[in-house]
Amino acid sequence: MFYRVGQLIPVFAGLLFAAGSATAAGTGSVKTGKLVYERYCLSCHGAEGNGQGEAAEYMAVKPRDYRQGTYKWRTTPSGSLPLDSDLEHTLLNGLHGTYMPTWRALDQRSRRDVISYIKTFSPRFATEKPQDPIVIPPDPGYSDASVARGTAVYKKYNCSQCHGPGGQGDGPSAHELKDDWGNAIVPYDLTKGHVKCGDQSTDIYRVFMTGLAGTPMPTFADSMSSADAWDLVHFIQSLSPGYAKNMMAAAADRKTGATQ
């Protein structure tokens, strides 16, 4: 009996090499991406990609329903599909304060594969091309003067309607907001020292220059100059010392990180 089991080894060895599947540079493999999805993402985003995994019921902020191709964190203009690099940025950073973890411990191939796979849940990716990303001019630098100007921009664009005068997410409209999927949604508390996705100042900039698709958070790209937008970033950063700390950590990460 034991000898015979030993003889099975070559049979297994043959089977083993059926496992490898090569990935073309740049784009991921949908086939492998499905396995990545099943291993890491399925419990929240669901087998059908509808955001209704076994864990979703208990979550206040629901996992993304991928079927509409609606993604909040993009560098592309309002209404556009995201770039693959936008989705990768989300996977590398996670979404702070939600159940969506960071996936930077995975290898880049796995991330690319799963991105290719989640795109298959929405027919839009087959028929539409993402638009060109918005241009983000370099950060002119944090200063008290910029913060003061940013305070005025915050008032001018009536951000406080939702985010409240102090940015704590308690504006007059805050309690009646719904997202595109019909779930109640609260304006993010800007005094936490984090936005959900990313710790660089460009991550804050793109939020109001592209809008968060599927949520009441609009884009201001049509009416706001980039100088105003940077002042607004600095105003938000002045709301908590956490921003500067997290930004420095993110910069150190980029220097040493193998993957970003």
Next chain:
Amino acid sequence: MTGKGSLRVMLQVALFAVVTFVFVSPASAIPAFARKYSLRCTACHEAWPVLNDFGRNFRDNGYQLRLGKDDTVTAEPGYWPVAVHVLPSYTYTKVTNQPTDQGTKTLGSGGVGDASIDLLMAGVLTPNISFLVVPTGFASDGNVHLESYWAYFSRVIKNSDWLNIRIGQFEMDLPASSHRNLEMTDSYLLYSYHPSVPGGANISAYDMGENQRGIEIVGHDRDSLTRYAISVFSAHDSLGSSNGLSSPSFYGHLQKYFRFNEGPVSQFELGVWGALANYPTQFLTSGGTPIPGSGSHLQSSTRYGMEANLWLGPLVAPLHLDLVYGHGKDKQDLFAGTADRAGTFNGGFLEAIWVPPTDLLHWSVFGRYDVIRNQNQPLIAAPANFNDQNQWTLGMKYTIAYSIRDEVALHAEVSSNKAKGVGDGGLDQRTDSIMFGVDFVY
């Protein structure tokens, strides 16, 4: 093997259907984390309980994902950091060349063994301070002991991942964990082997795979692709010396992972490791019996070596090969006056874990080949190959169900060990085992 022999094995196999509770060596996968973070066990485990890259990074980070949902206050109110692990199984083991009053015999025994469980308690106490406590036992003998208990301080200096400190009783940072491995019927020979004098004693009971009490310093880069671990501990099972540490011992491990964005190899790892475990060899006595804590003349068991890991195919469903080589030496005085010289040996293993790329990753197939070759027998007159060993294991695990709360799997395994000259009358001894179990953790 004869037809009658196979029939007997078949009958043993049939017994598997009558499952009551038995416990084989404890292994940890911690569904309390799955519950807390709403992840399936596959997120952290390549093939549970073996950790993958995400799991290794999570552990290195003090069981934190660091996105504001780690500590007890921000975690879901329903979360309670406890999980139970049980592996009811049937095992049959046959050992050749055993001495009996009726002469040299092959003895076999099997059954569904005595029940025992692991309570896995782990979590984050406050940001950057985490813990693990594992009471093990609860079998019919009523004994319970703490297999592990430690607190871990992450990012001790200025938000750097390069200095984290663990204190308590913990597993060394081994080239392959002996608490989170797939094999159940045998252990890594390299970790536990000692050169021996036939029929003689060895004061050193050092087992690399056994948890030790002490302090560990761990450092790693952001993604845990370069890591080190250094521990200082009091060797387990020692009577104790009069030093500050009862048997001051050291272990170190350094490893680096390399990733490839193209080609059949997705990841490669290289590592070096070494251990020096000291045991006192002279004692004050009382009525002839050594007085604990009075030992002196420390003598060492040293082990050092290197490892290489290779992941073929996609990392998510890889063929993972792990090759570990080590050299060991037990000093002459550890043999309590019975040896002519120090005992030395070389050993290692090649382990393979394959996760077939099937839907939902239900399967894992694993195997290992262990080798021990003595270099210098402590007794010059002993046969040069005395207690040289070869061992192989082959197994399969099928996870019936994964969820964010529990997992349950069927586990089947065969293994065989052959040791030179340790049987009755200096004959070789062979130990064959077969095991079927239901592995579940909730």
